[in-house]
Amino acid sequence: MIDELSALRLIKERFQKVSKNIAIGIGDDAAAVKINPENLLLATVDSQVEGVHFVKGVISAKELGRKAIAVSVSDIGAMGGIPKFFLASVGFSGEEDEGFLEQLMDGFQSGAEEFKVDLIGGNLSSSQKLFLDITVLGEVEQHLMVKRIGATPKDIIYVSGTLGDSALGLRVLQSKTNREKNWFLISRHILPQPRLKLGRELAKKRLVTSMIDISDGLILDLERITIEHGLGAEIYIEQTPISSYYRDCISDFTKDLYDLALSGGEDYELLFTSPKDKREEIKEISEKLNIKITEIGCVTTKPRVMVLDSNRNEIKVKRRGFIHFGNY
Amino acid sequence: MIDELSALRLIKERFQKVSKNIAIGIGDDAAAVKINPENLLLATVDSQVEGVHFVKGVISAKELGRKAIAVSVSDIGAMGGIPKFFLASVGFSGEEDEGFLEQLMDGFQSGAEEFKVDLIGGNLSSSQKLFLDITVLGEVEQHLMVKRIGATPKDIIYVSGTLGDSALGLRVLQSKTNREKNWFLISRHILPQPRLKLGRELAKKRLVTSMIDISDGLILDLERITIEHGLGAEIYIEQTPISSYYRDCISDFTKDLYDLALSGGEDYELLFTSPKDKREEIKEISEKLNIKITEIGCVTTKPRVMVLDSNRNEIKVKRRGFIHFGNY
Numbered sequence: 001m002i003d004e005l006s007a008l009r010l011i012k013e014r015f016q017k018v019s020k021n022i023a024i025g026i027g028d029d030a031a032a033v034k035i036n037p038e039n040l041l042l043a044t045v046d047s048q049v050e051g052v053h054f055v056k057g058v059i060s061a062k063e064l065g066r067k068a069i070a071v072s073v074s075d076i077g078a079m080g081g082i083p084k085f086f087l088a089s090v091g092f093s094g095e096e097d098e099g100f101l102e103q104l105m106d107g108f109q110s111g112a113e114e115f116k117v118d119l120i121g122g123n124l125s126s127s128q129k130l131f132l133d134i135t136v137l138g139e140v141e142q143h144l145m146v147k148r149i150g151a152t153p154k155d156i157i158y159v160s161g162t163l164g165d166s167a168l169g170l171r172v173l174q175s176k177t178n179r180e181k182n183w184f185l186i187s188r189h190i191l192p193q194p195r196l197k198l199g200r201e202l203a204k205k206r207l208v209t210s211m212i213d214i215s216d217g218l219i220l221d222l223e224r225i226t227i228e229h230g231l232g233a234e235i236y237i238e239q240t241p242i243s244s245y246y247r248d249c250i251s252d253f254t255k256d257l258y259d260l261a262l263s264g265g266e267d268y269e270l271l272f273t274s275p276k277d278k279r280e281e282i283k284e285i286s287e288k289l290n291i292k293i294t295e296i297g298c299v300t301t302k303p304r305v306m307v308l309d310s311n312r313n314e315i316k317v318k319r320r321g322f323i324h325f326g327n328y
Numbered sequence: 329m330i331d332e333l334s335a336l337r338l339i340k341e342r343f344q345k346v347s348k349n350i351a352i353g354i355g356d357d358a359a360a361v362k363i364n365p366e367n368l369l370l371a372t373v374d375s376q377v378e379g380v381h382f383v384k385g386v387i388s389a390k391e392l393g394r395k396a397i398a399v400s401v402s403d404i405g406a407m408g409g410i411p412k413f414f415l416a417s418v419g420f421s422g423e424e425d426e427g428f429l430e431q432l433m434d435g436f437q438s439g440a441e442e443f444k445v446d447l448i449g450g451n452l453s454s455s456q457k458l459f460l461d462i463t464v465l466g467e468v469e470q471h472l473m474v475k476r477i478g479a480t481p482k483d484i485i486y487v488s489g490t491l492g493d494s495a496l497g498l499r500v501l502q503s504k505t506n507r508e509k510n511w512f513l514i515s516r517h518i519l520p521q522p523r524l525k526l527g528r529e530l531a532k533k534r535l536v537t538s539m540i541d542i543s544d545g546l547i548l549d550l551e552r553i554t555i556e557h558g559l560g561a562e563i564y565i566e567q568t569p570i571s572s573y574y575r576d577c578i579s580d581f582t583k584d585l586y587d588l589a590l591s592g593g594e595d596y597e598l599l600f601t602s603p604k605d606k607r608e609e610i611k612e613i614s615e616k617l618n619i620k621i622t623e624i625g626c627v628t629t630k631p632r633v634m635v636l637d638s639n640r641n642e643i644k645v646k647r648r649g650f651i652h653f654g655n656y
Contacts, residue, residue, distance in 0.1 A: 004653050011656060023368050026656055027556075028476050029403035029540060030372035032468065037365030040351050044358035045415045045463060047453040075357035087373045089417075089461050092653075123461070124653035125375040133417045133451070133461040135373060140360065148356050212357060325332050325420075325452035328339060328354050 002092050002101050007124050014105050015112070015119040021084070022120060031120035033085055039139040042083075044075040046327050050093070050129040058173050061100045063190045064132070065107020066114070071215070072136040073115045074194035074268045075327065078213040079147070080203020081140030083196070085120045086112070088134055091127025115196065144203045146272070149229045150210040155273040155299040157233055158282060160195050160291055162243040163218055164250070167264025171253050184245040192268040198293075199270055201285050211272035217263035220321025221271055222305050232304045235297030237262075237315055256318070262307065263319040273299055330420050330429050335452050342433050343440070343447040349412070350448060359448035361413055367467040370411075372403040374655050378421070378457040386501050389428045391518045392460070393435020394442070399543070400464040401443045402522035402596045403655065406541040407475070408531020409468030411524070413448045414440070416462055419455025443524065472531045474600070477557045478538040483601040483627040485561055486610060488523050488619055490571040491546055492578070495592025499581050512573040520596040526621075527598055529613050539600035545591035548649025549599055550633050560632045563625030565590075565643055584646070590635065591647040601627055 016026050024032040035041050048054055048068045059067065069086060076083040088108060096104075112119060117136060169189035172182045179186060194213070202208045210225040218240070226233045240261045242250075250257060274282055279295075286293040300306075307315045344354050352360040363369050376382055376396045387395070397414060404411040416436060424432075440447060445464060497517030500510045507514060522541065530536045538553040546568070554561045568589045570578075578585060602610055607623075614621040628634075635643045 007653070008656055023470065023473065024407075024475060029406040029655075030370040030409070030464075030466065032368040032370050032407065032409075032473060035363055035369050040360040041363050041369060041465075042358040042360050043413070043415060043463070043465060044449060045417045045451045045461070047417055047419060047451050047461075049419055049453050049455050051456065052454045078357040079352075079360065081358070085371070087371060087463060089373045089375055089463075091375060091377055091459060121372060121656060123373050123375045123655040125377050126380045126653065127377050127459065128379065128457045129455065131419060131455065131459065133373070133375075135371070135415060135417075135463045136358075137369075137371065137465075138358065142351065145351065145360060147352060325335070325454065327357075327451040328336055328449060 001094055002096050004124065006098060007101055010101060010105050014109055019118060022118060025120045033120060035139055038141065040142050040145060042076050042079055042081045042138040042140055043135065044072050044327060045133060045135040046072045048132040050131065059190050061103035062107040065104045066111040067192060068132040068134045069108065069111030069115060069117065070192050070194050072134045073117065073196065074213045076136055076138035077194050077196040077199035078211050078270060079140055080144050080199055081138040082200065083115055083117045083136050083138040085137045086117045086134055088119060088122035091125045091131040093127055093130050096130060146203050146208055146211040148210055148212050148225050151225055151231055151273040151299045152209055153231065153299050153301045155209050155275055156295050157235060157273055157297045157299060158293050159241060159269055159271050159296050160198055160293050161269040162241045162246065163267050163269060164246050164261030164264045165243055166192065166266040167260040168246055168249055177252050182245065182249055185249060189266065192266065194268050195270045197289055198291050201289060202272065205281060207278045207281055208272040208274050211270060214267040214269050214271050215265060216326055217265040217321025219262050219305055219317060225273065226299060226305065227303050230303055232300040232302040233297055234300055234306045234308055237307050238310050239294060239296045241292060241294040259318065262317055263321045265321055329422055330424055330426065332452065334426060335429060338429060338433050342437055347446055350446060353448045361448060363467055366469060368470050368473060370404050370407055370409045370466040370468055371463065372400050372655060373461060373463040374400045376460040378459065387518050389431035390435040393432045394439040395518065395520060396460040396462045397436065397439030397443060397445065398520050398522050400462045401445065401524065402541045404464055404466035405522050405524040405527035406539050406598060407468055408472050408527055409466040410528065411443055411445045411464050411466040413465045414445045414462055416447060416450035419453045419459040421455055421458050424458060474531050474536050474539040476538055476540050476553050479553055479559055479601040479627045480537055481559065481627050481629045483537055483603055484623050485563060485601055485625045485627060486621050487569060487597055487599050487624050488526055488621055489597040490569045490574065491595050491597060492574050492589030492592045493571055494520060494594040495588040496574055496577055505580050510573065510577055513577060517594065520594065522596050523598045525617055526619050529617060530600060533609060535606045535609055536600040536602050539598060542595040542597050542599050543593060544654055545593040545649025547590050547633055547645060553601065554627060554633065555631050558631055560628040560630040561625055562628055562634045562636055565635050566638050567622060567624045569620060569622040587646065590645055591649045593649055
């Protein structure tokens, strides 16, 4: 059982540091931070609820703390922005002990360092099930910000990294499949890597017309940058980037090779659209940052997402994605 | 059971408005807002968890939605700031239906209008028990911001309004005590009025050395502006402001007249310190805004909060306040 005073003491010990941009951090009614006057302030919040987003024992408290930050930070990256600060609202069930709290703080600290964000406040509460609610504040120059709306017909659709690893990693964790052999997939689920540098670079060079981070599955998130704005997309299933680990493991769960790559969710890769004439520049960024970027299709005028095989025949997709509500 | 699409649709219908300060509101990876370049950005988050902070049936969904905003907005007021935007993260249990959602949105809308804050984003999730996590962003001029730290020995301690009404109102709701007769107390619990105008006016006139909103009870919150910074306080119990409704009703629950006024919590009144020579100006503000402001004691150098009777003898206080964790 965690008590208020030790929780607060631990938070203060770890995070009550001074920085020139923080006028008031932890410990007052509200935090007060300076934001560069020419920039827009970005704000996003994501929840991690026990039994909904995670299961204790499958993810450690440290990994959970870091992941909760990673997930929100990823949304800032998908706007082309730079994350700066976060607030952490935690609802503790009666089950967590001091050790859990220490580990959770380790995770917050690890995320704070890795993503260069400062904890400036939050809330502690009791709850039937553990929950974490992380609000991340960031900034972006107004003329560089990349929205979900903005794609144009014939734009190329790109995706970073490989897809489906995280969803497959979760299935490995939930099953009796060999864990040691599938460490890569598991780590993709437990230690997601938001593409902050890539998002920022694409925005700075003004190469993209729309962008989103893939949290609920490729198809569903692709709909959010096309169908929701009166456009559509064609994607070529065989160009969907999958890892060799994914390829080796997926048959333990389904015969459908691309199932989790198309609809698995929690990839936190960037999905974006870019005009054809920017192809070379996209390639240069990929090489410079050493991040795989794959062309998977193009934007169309018909408000549908069509998945095509190598003969350009449409394939029926079983699932569009993984919805557990999500941020808005 | 609430489904994602209807929840999102409702949020968009109600809150997807355009304002010159909102570059991106609901519907992208993150919200993007403009903040006046000379000001500090204020940020605070508070949770309302079912079974911890509220009980369904005791408070309606509409009142709950409004109160969740009021509680966070109150923290911005206690810094002397102006609330501007909010993010609403909601965890729905399986029990709420469409009607509940509609009412909750009515409450958000009511709070948004009353406190002049725009919803710019949030998160929807499932949860075992309903929870609301409201992040409010606001702004304040750096030289006007009022912190919890800053009191000086011999400063006068003031409090706005009357204390204990909310805690007593909750007890009325939980008991068989006549509700009609105690409507004032109940409304103080269910429809708290954050003192935004007063907080702002005190800050603008630079009359206060420290300030906090009373969420966890007078004694506990007084400790936060004194003991936590190496100071103490003397307060005169008979000067503690209580309403006539409180006076008439408290004996149904306890013989100790001031019990809930000293430690009840959820008052959302302002507690602040001010030098003696500002007394007249404080009085003028009280008259101008038509808000009762009462002198209840003074700041001391001994790091203790002492409660004194009319003969200046110390009274032992049973409880310091009501802690259910809280924001940090």
